Amino acid sequence: MTVGVTVVGAALFDEGRLLAARRSAPPELAGRWELPGGKVEKGETPEQALVRELREELGVDARTVGRVPGEWPLREPYVLRVWTALLEPGSPAPAPLQDHDELRWLSPEEIWDVDWLDQDVPAVRRALEHRPPVR
Numbered sequence: 001m002t003v004g005v006t007v008v009g010a011a012l013f014d015e016g017r018l019l020a021a022r023r024s025a026p027p028e029l030a031g032r033w034e035l036p037g038g039k040v041e042k043g044e045t046p047e048q049a050l051v052r053e054l055r056e057e058l059g060v061d062a063r064t065v066g067r068v069p070g071e072w073p074l075r076e077p078y079v080l081r082v083w084t085a086l087l088e089p090g091s092p093a094p095a096p097l098q099d100h101d102e103l104r105w106l107s108p109e110e111i112w113d114v115d116w117l118d119q120d121v122p123a124v125r126r127a128l129e130h131r132p133p134v135r
């Protein structure tokens with residue numbers, strides 16, 4: 001049974017780099033970095049929610065690759081669950097259209113250069129272990 005309300009986070013990889021997004025709101029989270037994503041809506045699978053959120057927030061055409069094992073509790077009743085994702089061929093480059101004011105593609109050496117939300121740190125670490133192979 002899936003407990004809690006899923007917030008999907010995308011570990012979006014391109015050429016071996018991970019996309020980090022800096023939140024612009026709410027004030028208590030603004031300025032911290034996260035995996036783009038959001039709440040799963042009624043009638044959606046988490047994978048569908050993730051593709052929708054990436055389109056809305058970043059303007060990209062993406063697909064999920066696989067689930068990153070684990071779940072990270074947020075404020076009740078939310079739980080962060082993460083999927084790896086890739087850009088579809090021909091997708092626009094990501095842009096901070098909604099919820100974010102800056103984006104960065106981080107190489108493995110740069111991953112800890114940004115101030116991730118505390119609850120994202122273990123999720124990012126786990127996502128790196130599941131980085132899709134570079135084509």
Ligand SMILES: Nc1nc2c([nH]c(=O)n2[C@H]2C[C@H](O)[C@@H](COP(=O)(O)OP(=O)(O)OP(=O)(O)O)O2)c(=O)[nH]1
Nearest residue numbers: 007008009034035036037038039074080117119120
């Ligand atoms: N998207 C995302 N949210 C995260 C992460 N880590 C984390 O604590 N959160 C929190 C922030 C928010 O309180 C909540 C997700 O809310 P959101 O604002 O991104 O969701 P949403 O796009 O569906 O927005 P809304 O309908 O509530 O406006 O989870 C993360 O890595 N990605």
